[in-house]
Each structure stands twice: as C-alpha cells, then as structure tokens.
Amino acid sequence: MSIRITPLIDPQTTPSSRRLAWLATLPAGTPAGSAFLRLFLKAGQDHLAELDVHVHPAERRKGAGSLLLGAALEAARQEGRRRVIAQAEPGSAAEAFLSAHGFRTVLTLTYARLPLARASLGDLDAIARSPHPGYRLVSWDGVVPDELAPTFAASRRAMDDMPMDDTDFGTVSWDVDRVREAALAIGKRGDFLHTVAAVAESDGAVVGFTELVVPGDGKGDAQHYGTGVLPEHRGHGLARWMKAEAIRQARERYPYLEGLLTDTADSNRPMRAVNDALGYLPTHKMATLQLDL
Numbered sequence: 001m002s003i004r005i006t007p008l009i010d011p012q013t014t015p016s017s018r019r020l021a022w023l024a025t026l027p028a029g030t031p032a033g034s035a036f037l038r039l040f041l042k043a044g045q046d047h048l049a050e051l052d053v054h055v056h057p058a059e060r061r062k063g064a065g066s067l068l069l070g071a072a073l074e075a076a077r078q079e080g081r082r083r084v085i086a087q088a089e090p091g092s093a094a095e096a097f098l099s100a101h102g103f104r105t106v107l108t109l110t111y112a113r114l115p116l117a118r119a120s121l122g123d124l125d126a127i128a129r130s131p132h133p134g135y136r137l138v139s140w141d142g143v144v145p146d147e148l149a150p151t152f153a154a155s156r157r158a159m160d161d162m163p164m165d166d167t168d169f170g171t172v173s174w175d176v177d178r179v180r181e182a183a184l185a186i187g188k189r190g191d192f193l194h195t196v197a198a199v200a201e202s203d204g205a206v207v208g209f210t211e212l213v214v215p216g217d218g219k220g221d222a223q224h225y226g227t228g229v230l231p232e233h234r235g236h237g238l239a240r241w242m243k244a245e246a247i248r249q250a251r252e253r254y255p256y257l258e259g260l261l262t263d264t265a266d267s268n269r270p271m272r273a274v275n276d277a278l279g280y281l282p283t284h285k286m287a288t289l290q291l292d293l
Helices: 064-078 093-100 121-128 149-159 176-188 238-253 269-277
Strands: 004-008 017-025 031-040 048-055 083-088 104-115 135-141 192-200 206-214 220-229 257-265 281-292
Touching: 004 064, 017 064, 031 064, 048 064, 064 083, 083 093, 093 104, 093 281, 104 269, 121 238, 135 238, 149 176, 149 206, 149 220, 176 192, 192 238, 206 238, 220 238, 238 257, 238 269, 257 269
Parallel strands: 048 083, 220 257
Antiparallel strands: 004 017, 017 031, 031 048, 083 281, 104 257, 104 281, 135 192, 192 206, 206 220
C-alpha cells in the first residue's frame, strides 16, 4: 500500500520557534497520520528540534509513522539541528516506536494535580504567614513591576541547575526584555499570569519565584510554569513558602478554578517533596526521548 507524505504550511510561528508539518495519506486520500517538528530559534537552543508524530490507531504498523519520522528527521538535518527530542508515555507504543528508531530515554517527568477543593485555606495561611527571617514575599499579576524587573530576570538562573538528567534543552538566557515578552504573550492569548516571589530583605533582590498561569475564564485547571530558588538562598523553605502563597491566592481569587497542575523530574527530589507536602497527587508520567543526529 502506497502512503503519501505531504509537507504542510504551519502558521504557528513565535519569536522563539517555528514549526514544520507533514501529513500522511492513504491512496484514497484518507489521512493516516501527521508529524510536527518544532525548530527552536533562540541562541543557545538553535541546535534543537522537538518532534511530535501521530498515526491513527487503525493505520499503525503499516509504515506511515516511519515515513513521517524520516521526513521530519531529514528536515531537522537540513535545518542544521544536532538533536531531536520527543515525548511519550513510559511503556507505550510511542516510546517503543521511538526507541526502535534510535531515540533514548533521557528524562522522566511526574505530572501531579492539586484539587483546590481539598486545599485547606487555614493550612495554606499558616505556611504563607510563617516567618522566614531575612526574606519577604511579594506578588504581582502579568508583567513584573519595573523596580523588581532586573533582579527577577537575574533570578531565572535558579532554573539553570534544575535536574533534567541527560536531556539537552540547550541554554536559555533571560533578561528584562525577555521576561516582559513572556508575560505579555500569556496575556495576549487571554490567560492570567500570577507570580509570587521571595525577596531578600538585605538588598531587596528577588531570590526565588513561582509562576502560575490561570485560564482566561478562571475555570478548569491552572498550570504552574516554574518554581526556582537561587542556589545561595536554598535550604530556607522558600519554595514551599512561595508555592503555598500562590495556592492560597488562587483559591481566594478564582472560586471556579478546580485544580493546579505541575510536572517535576523524577530526579528532582526537593521539589517533589514540596509538592507532596502541599497535597499534589501524581496523575501520570511522561518520558522525554532524545536522538543525536
């Protein structure tokens, strides 16, 4: 059976990435599957591409997946990419397919959810109001205030040593313009960005942060985007402190919000302990696989 692979035009381009796409069709013109290849554009990540391949269950094991994968990898090479990453559920057919084509598992993430109805405001208040000598909490909506912007951008290096096992996500440099652009992009799509940060009393600098993105209608589940504490300020319970305040605010401000979602590398034991202590319940795992071209 002849399967046709057709390149498509994908309009989804952002300042940080663009996508290539392909459609697999059967002789009668029936779609059998698709592939997307995200090409990262920022310096430090422009060697990297992210692959997403889907084949209709009824058309699997007939060659469509391999043809789509071959087209995407050839495009990655032509674009000068040195590594391709993809995600699959551990033990799934997708993981087996990628492994058979040379991908290796480099990271496993645990996804977890906090049902807000089960979150005790009293307990959250107690954590958020507990004293942390030498530090105070601040929070803002959307774009960071000008007076905090320089040290907030600098605090993003707290994510540089986040456990990512063997995954090559490249290096991302954050400055004031970039943190503002990221916040504006979230607002532009209609969602709400809320940030809670820990500030050092000694110099007023942001030393840690946690970000939460809430759907524009205030319903369903919100998503944690990142939580980090600068290495020199770890060991003071700041991550749990900030996250408890973020949960408390979400519970108070969004009465129809149902839950908060987060994902953490299995090897990131400190953050997993924070999530467990605050009541997050594991929902599923996802593996990141990587191919060196």
